[in-house]
Amino acid sequence: MKTLLSDAASPTGEHEIAATEATGEILSIRGGRPLRGRVDVKGAKNLATKAMVAALLGESASILRDVPDISDVKVVRSLLEAHGVRVDDGDEPGTLHLDPRDAVSAHMEEIDAHAGASRIPILFCGPLLHLLGQAFIPDLGGCRIGDRPINFHLDALRNFGAVVEKLPSGIRLSAPDGLHGANIELPYPSVGATEQVLLTAVRARGVTELRNAAIEPEIMDLIAVLQKMGAIISYEPNRVILIEGVPSLSGYDHRCIFDRNEAASWACAALATDGDIFVSGARQQEMLTFLNVFRKAGGSFDIGEDGIRFRRGDALRPVMVETDVHPGFMTDWQQPLIVALTQAQGRSVVHETVYENRLGFTAALNKMGADIQVHAQGLDMPGRRVPRRALEQAAVINGPTPLHGADVVVPDLRGGYSYVIAALAAEGESTVRNVGIIRRGYEKFFAKLDAVGADFRVVG
Template sequence: MKTLLNESAVSPSGGSGEVLAVRGGRALRGRVEVKGAKNLVTKAMVAALLGETPSILRDVPSISDVKVVRSLLEVHGVTVADGENEGELILDPSGAVAAHFEEIDAHAGASRIPILFCGPLLHLLGEALIPDLGGCRIGDRPINFHMDALRAFGAIVDKSYEGIRITAPNGLKGAHIELPYPSVGATEQVLLTAVKAEGITELKNAAIEPEIMDLIAVLQKMGAIITVEPNRVIFIEGVDTLRGYDHRAIFDRNEAASWACAALATDGEIFVGGAKQQDMLTFLNVFRKVGGWFDVREDGINFRRGGPLTPVTVETDVHPGFMTDWQQPLIVALTQAEGESIVHETVYENRFGFTDALVKMGADIVVHPHGLDGDYRRVAQRELEQAAVINGPTPLHGARIEVPDLRGGYSHLIAALTAEGESVVSGVGILSRGYEKLFDKLAALGADFDVIG
């Protein structure tokens, strides 16, 4: 029996307590479709604030993070309407107004997206407010990169017990900014602010993820002038006005990789419709090394095992490296590989907490809180990094586990589907932040589960 979760019942903040009873040991087989990337769609929605005419965004997934941004836009007076086609939004900023801390906080929940409203709201209203920020518990995510960038444009940042108030009494001017680390969020902040700042902005050590390039494409459609130079340098020439855009979002490569790892872990076969090879090159190389087989087709990629799984060593890194969001579902598959695998996490300092549940289920995983050195290392060691050593294969068995965060939670669910026996997985509501119709998709792939609370 499979009782499907009503998606509308999931809290946008991920704080709901849905509980699944999962009976594992079955190979997942079938086809799933992925829509636009969560990490692009939410930022493109914010970019609509910059236009003087309505914008149309296509392939928008029905996930709680999108609902959060939609409500934040609406509380700022933006009209957000569903288009004629599924996954289509029409965003009209003509009625934009200021909002209060309490309103923003009430609609933001655990999301950190309000910080990216700063630049557009400063251009539009001369003021931006940020309440206390939440997000997944995967390590320190300081906002100093964002605040330093805004100050460089001439913004004034005032902190109070309610949050942060940012103003620009003299307008925003182009700036020379070098990020200490190629942060995706800080790069988005600079782009969304610089496009209408007076003069030229030079951004060094920028993030260059595919979602960043797609955001640049959105802004260029709106009338922005942005040049991407070699060595992570981006130049933005400020313009006086921008118009709305019509854009189809890049596919969600994080969700695509998640399904690929599910096929590996359960010894199944999953066709991921909408996945594209060029934005997953690094993942596909590792997938092949670990013993996976894939077939790239015009409308997606088919994933399955190509034989016994073999151990690998992986170092997460900023693009074009191996994404930090990919390592968690991969580790589930690596518990079934024959030998010792090592995963070095260099992006976040606390992203191996999810492995405690895997150990409880029978996995042999040892986390080294200060990382591991080695002659093979290609990514420069960072002070905050950790390493996980996975020895396999180890049969997994059912257990009671609780979802810690978005990607870790998905990994727990796949581990439960891999394990023999029944697992009880609680806190699965947070998965709605990044996975559209997840339980419908799992049911279509043959997963055996019930919603019990």
């Protein structure tokens, strides 16, 4: 029997947290100058945290390299340590040694305390059910960019044979008879659902067939991690993944794929400020779709063996963009791009088809002088290629419009970075509050701003 899992509102699998610890972090930014310099991009947030969870599946220690020093990694590290996993820093910067051989069940209160508002504990369930026979999920948080229900995760786990018990403090799962293979089809190619199935199926008895799976580069890198551990995973055409369960897995030694979201963010900063930024570690293949749009919008880039140089070419031109799952244009790329498009000559349209409510950040850009109209039901326009969805929105950006300084509050990770870009492109001084959220996905953020010549100071 084929099981359909509903995940229309949670396709990216980005297990985001609210930066409650950093709400007092405030930047004063003086804009109006091009950003020029070099930034080094390390491993992807959306792979590193999942690979850390995968280490729970091994019967020996794992080594993960190029791990970014960001708050999401710290959350996962503390959760692993709460379960008895030994996590040590390696001699090479950005290297973690993860030893799960003394893993134990953690108390609910301890999981809740370490997780905070993180959504990552949901991905611990499959590995913990294999390892310990039980798991606990506290109430989950996340950035306010749309509903992100966990029902599809629970449905998948039930399909593997897990027993789900809802408690006032969260959800307890058990697997009294172990986990078995399943036949699952996703109605949407969800990254989160695909990760859940992969992390659960690799040690389940029998074969799991996952249809309409996500195929993002980070998913492929996670599959590479699991294969190094001894998993048997094959990918077939039309988004079908087959996983043959194995009785045991070993540790891995793996270097994370680069963070293409951070690379695109710095590229958009160069475009918006008429700057010139070399992003070390960025690769062409994983950014193919972004690079096409970047060029259409008037950007120029040079691809080298060790990174990509981004700068503005001619005058910025308007573009029409539709976000989509890979290999489409990522939803995480549209927010920084919109800032640059405020300086394009003409009318640009960005169709957001992945998340509802992800264009709310544009209100602050309008406060800074942009001319952006958000259409809550999206727009039916000629030339569209991505299937329309009930939750979609569209932003119409009229430009060029000079930006000026303002007082803004960071709402979420990518929107927050976009506010910083806007402040750096604007004339005058801006105050950007709640900047700590940006540390969730951008390693050494202040140091990198300094490296490209940003004029800023921390005021709170």
